[in-house]
Amino acid sequence: MRLSLHYILARTIQDMRRNLFPDVATIGVITISVLIFSAFSLIAFNLAAFLKIWEEKIEVIVYLQRKTPAREVETLLNNIRQMGGIESVKYISSSDAMAFMEARLGGQKNLLEGIQPTVLPPSLEVQLRKEYRNAIKIGEVVSQLKQFSQIEEIQYGQEWVEMFSSLVHILRITQWFLGGLLLVAMAFIISNTLQLTISSRQEEIEIMQLVGASPSFVRIPFYVEGMIQGFLGAGLALLILFVLQRIVLLYLPLSMKDWFTKIPILFLPLNTLLGIIAGGMVLGFLGSFMASMRFLKYRE
């Protein structure tokens, strides 16, 4: 026989209503599992977005030896401009640096009285091309810069970039590791709660088989039920996560709110949301498939 989608859905919904308790329990478990996974995804996603913004703003400051002759500075500038990944290089003399500091100090510039500009070393502000603004590529540029003898020190906030990069990396690994564990646990739980549903309907299933229902007629509604549970559980988890994020942002202390105005806090992108919902449905299907393999063998 041909099973129409309308018939399968109608029967599945009718079956779910008859077995409300195990269904609600399964959806609850899926919701909690997906919520944990998607919370990790959300944190990792925001940190990665933050890292990207940070990396885009990154520049390399090259401090020169104080007694570098102007002629050598010119040659050095030309050499650096010819290196791969360099967008622009700007020379900041000791006097420029002093003027910059005075400007930054504003009304308190008298603090600099008596200090000679030569105390401040001349430097180069190196802007990198967009594709070079990440921890690995910066490292490559810096090691090339270190070859020049006129350079005394190079700063680019390497510790922060590397640490932040590692943090995002660890979060991503945790997210997928945890995701893997939750995946197995969810499939197992769905399978077990569906077994409850199946055993509560054992009599009906037996009679279906006695009157000639095909194996797919008996099984397909259980698969659909698992997928609906996965869809509802994952959808509910994402809704809860969205509401929780709004609440957290709403109740942030004022000092933190100022900080967050500079960093946009994002919710998961659409393709990730769809991926999580599809994942929930696949898990629901796997759980019901496992249960049906064990409990819906054709009664011989």
Added chain:
Amino acid sequence: MTHVYKTYPSQIAALTDINLEIFPGQFTFIAGPSGSGKTTLLHILFCSERPTSGQVIVNGMDITQKGFKEIHHLRRTTGMVFQDFKLLKDRTVGENIAFALEVTGHPQGEIQRRVLEILKWAGLLGREQDSVLTLSAGEKQRVAIARAVVNNPPLILADEPTGNLDDQMANDVMKLFMALHRQGTTVLFATHSRDLIQRYPYPVIQILKGKKVEDELGIEVKADP
């Protein structure tokens, strides 16, 4: 059925070298005391058990073939009636009968028409909305028979269908089986009731301790009328 043996894992031989041939349209009693192997024989014909060895052909299908996966097709051409009715207790009379048509993919309009027809045939017209829990044992068995025949199967297997019924109810149920027989349906009717067998003019296959016997049960062997 040719040289059919059925031995359970506990080494109990339920059937030993059973050979029998039932012709289309025949009404046959399978007689024997409780535990003689009647139910096992019917279950093998219904594919709810597999024989240990031997060949069984039902409605042209060799159901002993290795990897036989067409059980549901076989069951659509074979109606089975049980002593304990096997009805869905949370459904009405009509829903129980309609269930057999739903699972075999009949359209709703046809289901309604067929259910009413079969209820009329079984003497249950007007009871379609009643819960099966409100029925007497005889009525439950009539619902079970109606469900078994609603798909017009050419073969009906009945496992002690009158075992739980008093004489009057048993007669009513027997009338339904006789009506099916008159319509050309093959009926295999397992019973331990010697009285019932002697009352009706149908041939008898006697089973004792898993073996087919000729006259050990003292039942007169009759020819199909």
